[in-house]
Amino acid sequence: MLINADQLTSFATDVFLAAGAPDENARLVAEHLVEANLKGHDSHGVGMIPAYVNNILTGLLKPDARANVVSDKGAVLVVDGQFGFGQVVGRQATALGIARARELGVACVGSRNNHHLGRIGAYGEQCAAAGMVSVHFVNVVGHDPQVSPWGGRERRMTTNPFCAVVPRPGTWPIVLDMATSAIALGKVRVAHNKGVDVPAGALVDHEGKPTTSPKVMFSEPFGSLGPFGEHKGYGLAVLCELLGGGLAGEWTAQPENLRSHHIVNHMFMLIVDPAAFGGLEKFQSEVTAMVDYLHSTTPAAGFDKVRIPGEPEQETRARRLVEGIEIDESSWAGIVKAAQRAGLADAASYGS
Ligand code: NAD
Numbered sequence: 001m002l003i004n005a006d007q008l009t010s011f012a013t014d015v016f017l018a019a020g021a022p023d024e025n026a027r028l029v030a031e032h033l034v035e036a037n038l039k040g041h042d043s044h045g046v047g048m049i050p051a052y053v054n055n056i057l058t059g060l061l062k063p064d065a066r067a068n069v070v071s072d073k074g075a076v077l078v079v080d081g082q083f084g085f086g087q088v089v090g091r092q093a094t095a096l097g098i099a100r101a102r103e104l105g106v107a108c109v110g111s112r113n114n115h116h117l118g119r120i121g122a123y124g125e126q127c128a129a130a131g132m133v134s135v136h137f138v139n140v141v142g143h144d145p146q147v148s149p150w151g152g153r154e155r156r157m158t159t160n161p162f163c164a165v166v167p168r169p170g171t172w173p174i175v176l177d178m179a180t181s182a183i184a185l186g187k188v189r190v191a192h193n194k195g196v197d198v199p200a201g202a203l204v205d206h207e208g209k210p211t212t213s214p215k216v217m218f219s220e221p222f223g224s225l226g227p228f229g230e231h232k233g234y235g236l237a238v239l240c241e242l243l244g245g246g247l248a249g250e251w252t253a254q255p256e257n258l259r260s261h262h263i264v265n266h267m268f269m270l271i272v273d274p275a276a277f278g279g280l281e282k283f284q285s286e287v288t289a290m291v292d293y294l295h296s297t298t299p300a301a302g303f304d305k306v307r308i309p310g311e312p313e314q315e316t317r318a319r320r321l322v323e324g325i326e327i328d329e330s331s332w333a334g335i336v337k338a339a340q341r342a343g344l345a346d347a348a349s350y351g352s
Contacts, residue, residue, distance in 0.1 A: 001332060002324035009034045011339075011350045012046050019056045019342035021063035025088045032087040036119040037325045040316035043186020044119045047193075047331045050338035051263065052085075052116070057341065060142075060262045061085065061115045067092035075100065078110040078248070086117030086265055094123045097271040098130045105276030109269040110248030117265040121177030121313070124165030127271050128173035135270045136163040139245030142262025145253050146217065147181045148224040150234035153208040155224045157253050159185045160240035165310075167274075168291070169284050175310030180237035181225045188214045188225065193330040202226065243268040 003011075012030035017023065029052070037045030055061035065084025069077060077096055081089030093111035100107035117123070120136050127134035140158035147157045159179040166174040179185070182202035191198045192214035205211045206221035216223030227234035245252035249266025274283050297306040327335075339347030 001329070002326055004324050005034050005038055005321060007350075008037070008046060008325060012049060015049055015053065015335075015339045015342050015344055015347070016063065018339070018344040019053050019063065021056070021085070025063060025085055028091065029085050029087045032118050032122055034325070035122065037327075038317045038320045039119070039121075039313035040320075041119055041184075041186075041313070042190050042327075042331075043184045045325075046327070046335060047186065047190065048116065048118070050334045053338040053342045055115065055261075055263065058261075060260070065089060067096070067111075069096065075104050075106055076108045076110075078112065080112055081114035083113055083115055083264070086114035087122070090114045090117045090123055090265070090267060091126060093267075094126050094269065094271075097269055098127060098132055101132055101271040101273045102130070105273050107269075107271045109267075109271065111267040111269060112249040112251070114265045114267065116263040117267060119177065120161045120163040120267070121165070121175045121310070123267070123269070124163045124175055124177060125173060128165045128167035128175075131167050131273070131275070133167065133272045133274055134163075134165050136161075137240045137243040137248075137268040138162070139241045139249065139252065139266050140263070141245060141249070141251055141253050141257060141266070142260060142264035144259055146185055146225050147237065148204070148226055149238075150227050150231045153204070153224070155222075157237055157241055159225065160237045160244065162236055162240055166287060168287055172310060172314055174287075174291070174308055175313065177310070178228070180227055180233050180240060182228045182233075183225070185217065185225060188217050190328070190331065192218055193334075194328050195330075 009030045012033055013026045016026035016029055033046045056063050062083050065082040067089040068080045068082055070080045071078035079093035090111055093109055097107040097109035120138055123136060124134050138161045145155040145157050148154060149156050159181040161179050163177040188198055197212035198214050200212055203211050203216055203223055203225055205216050205223040227237050241252050244266045248268040251257050274280055291308055294306055294308055299305050336347045
């Protein structure tokens with residue numbers, strides 16, 4: 001079905017309110033999820049509602065938790081999300097880091113114990129809106145791993161996202177925001193719900209043989225997702241695990257740590273005020289000139305144009321704001337069921 005972004009936001013807000021979230025938190029989470037749908041990342045959009053509702057009802061996700069500063073060493077802050085909505089406590093940790101970077105020129109924030117942070121680009125965009133450059137290394141724990149290391153067959157990590165953002169004067173920022181697995185697990189879930197295959201090269205079955213069937217991630221015998229970019233993507237995933245999980249969160253995917261049905265994200269953030277380098281205008285003019293130079297490249301065969309990171313999301317957003325957001329039947333049925341579980345009795349009438 002096709003649904004307009006405002007209607008979807010108000011529906012998602014109602015679901016989180018029914019599940020016991022305070023007004024502001026319900027709205028923030030709903031806006032974050034719908035923004036992910038608008039930007040084309042349905043894997044991190046309202047399709048996460050069933051998992052969030054389940055985790056609220058089982059006590060794993062604390063819908064009213066706030067971020068708590070546990071250590072403040074000037075340029076280095078450690079902030080505990082206390083298993084609140086990542087979209088709320090991660091945002092609060094990012095705001096603290098931005099304020100500190102404005103004061104000192106740089107801030108390094110360990111944002112730990114967040115429930116799912118969703119689309120990591122949101123925190124980068126928050127930094128860019130304040131004129132900051134930022135880098136984010138995130139690990140994902142609390143459940144069994146899904147991603148095999150390069151050259152390995154068994155699952156050892158998760159889809160550990162990496163993000164880096166550069167603001168641009170007067171326009172949207174450059175946003176590199178990606179899972180370090182060949183594709184995001186949520187995209188495998190969306191393909192599974194739609195009953196379609198995933199692109200070749202992303203999955204292996206339980207024997208380590210390549211497959212395009214998303215089933216291997218959801219039913220036994222389990223296969224695994226591989227890293228993107230062979231050994232290079234794997235290397236970046238390891239850094240997300242060690243900086244996000246080891247340093248910021250003190251909780252990596254190694255088997256002695258808790259694995260239940262939780263979704264916990266730890267994020268290592270480096271936030272830099274480009275003005276502290278002393279040449280803000282020159283930096284901005286170099287960014288603009290370089291982006292123009294990249295855009296002027298003649299497209300290769302099979303491509304319509306050369307884009308910069310973050311541009312596909314801007315294009316999809318512009319289109320979906322006009323055309324609406326497409327949600328497949330199976331995902332919508334799961335969302336409505338979760339909404340009813342949360343206590344939204346008339347959930348089935350939304351979107352009809
Ligand atoms: P993707 O592969 O769609 O895009 C990755 C990056 O490549 C983006 O920055 C995009 O702008 C850029 N890009 C894509 N096509 C391009 C082109 N033609 N030219 C230039 N740049 C281009 O993203 P993904 O790896 O599927 O990740 C999806 C989302 O999942 C991200 O928002 C990520 O933060 C999120 N995620 C979250 C978690 C979590 O636990 N919170 C885990 C994994 C992923």
